[in-house]
Amino acid sequence: MAESKGIKIITVNKKAGHDYFIEDSYEAGIALSGTEVKSIRAGAVNLKDSYCSIKDGEIYACGIHISPYEHGNIFNKEPRRDRKLLMHKREIMKLMGFSARDGYTLIPLSLYFSGSNVKCKVGLCKGKKLYDKRDDMAKRDADRTIERAMKSRRNNA
Numbered sequence: 240m241a242e243s244k245g246i247k248i249i250t251v252n253k254k255a256g257h258d259y260f261i262e263d264s265y266e267a268g269i270a271l272s273g274t275e276v277k278s279i280r281a282g283a284v285n286l287k288d289s290y291c292s293i294k295d296g297e298i299y300a301c302g303i304h305i306s307p308y309e310h311g312n313i314f315n316k317e318p319r320r321d322r323k324l325l326m327h328k329r330e331i332m333k334l335m336g337f338s339a340r341d342g343y344t345l346i347p348l349s350l351y352f353s354g355s356n357v358k359c360k361v362g363l364c365k366g367k368k369l370y371d372k373r374d375d376m377a378k379r380d381a382d383r384t385i386e387r388a389m390k391s392r393r394n395n396a
Contacts, residue, residue: 249350249357252286259364264303264348268325269300269359274308274315279306279357284350288327291324291345291361298324299358300347320373324359337363366394 255261271279278284283306291300299321307315326334337343348362367375 243250244355245316246365248351249282249352250273250284250286251349252289252347253363254287255362257349257375258364259268259344259362259366261346261348261362261364262343263363264316264328265330265361265363267298267359267361269350269357270323270325271314273358275305275359277310278308279350281349283308286347287295289348292321293338296328296331298305298326298331298334298345298361300324303347303350323345325363334361334363342366361392 263362267373285304287304289300289302289304293299301321301324302319303322304318305316306318334345338345342365344364344366348360348363350357350359352358
């Protein structure tokens with residue numbers, strides 16, 4: 240995502256790429272209170288261990304931790320409350336069909352500002368097995384080793 244289009248990334252769920260195969264991603268708005276937006280602007284948000292659930296035809300982001308705004312007094316909300324995601328009904332029904340299949344889940348991948356609005360990138364993910372994670376780590380290590388060898392070769396030439 241480019242900063243030039245008015246998009247500013249707030250936070251990314253790095254653990255999602257490690258624990259899941261990301262099949263597809265969708266953009267959703269997120270319903271927040273004013274103090275939550277101020278806290279997000281300060282960078283006090285964490286997507287670790289968060290997921291999305293669909294209840295009564297509406298989609299909710301569960302487990303997103305937004306720290307209370309320090310100057311917010313009585314207007315602060317609970318840090319880990321469920322927050323409603325704003326998507327079209329047909330997209331929610333499509334996601335409900337996919338998540339009903341075995342092994343698929345909905346995970347918030349990132350939060351970002353699109354103009355002045357906070358958006359959430361939701362991924363349709365399938366869980367990785369332990370051997371898949373090991374394969375990814377081995378591939379990453381091999382890529383790193385190759386990159387180091389190429390760099391030292393360029394410096395010596």
